[in-house]
Amino acid sequence: xxxxxxxxxxxxxxxxxxxxxxxxxxxxxxxxxxxxxxxxxxxxxxxxxxxxxxxxxxxxxxxxxxxxxxxxxxxxxxxxxxx
Numbered sequence: 001x002x003x004x005x006x007x008x009x010x011x012x013x014x015x016x017x018x019x020x021x022x023x024x025x026x027x028x029x030x031x032x033x034x035x036x037x038x039x040x041x042x043x044x045x046x047x048x049x050x051x052x053x054x055x056x057x058x059x060x061x062x063x064x065x066x067x068x069x070x071x072x073x074x075x076x077x078x079x080x081x082x083x
């Protein structure tokens with residue numbers, strides 16, 4: 001956190017915050033990586049924060065829908081999900 005705050009003082013860019021899209025909640029996005037950067041940015045008054053938007057993925061939903069498939073099909077899915 002200290003390094004992030006030092007970066008704010010020198011106007012250095014900060015790494016983007018990862019957010020995931022949410023369809024079934026009242027909020028459109030959920031912060032998944034970068035909570036400290038997000039809250040620190042709010043405290044110092046940033047109007048804009050760099051973000052990377054990724055589709056929401058839930059391992060439990062995936063497992064429940066695919067528990068009868070072979071391990072190979074799961075591995076193929078993971079290869080495409082990472083890209």
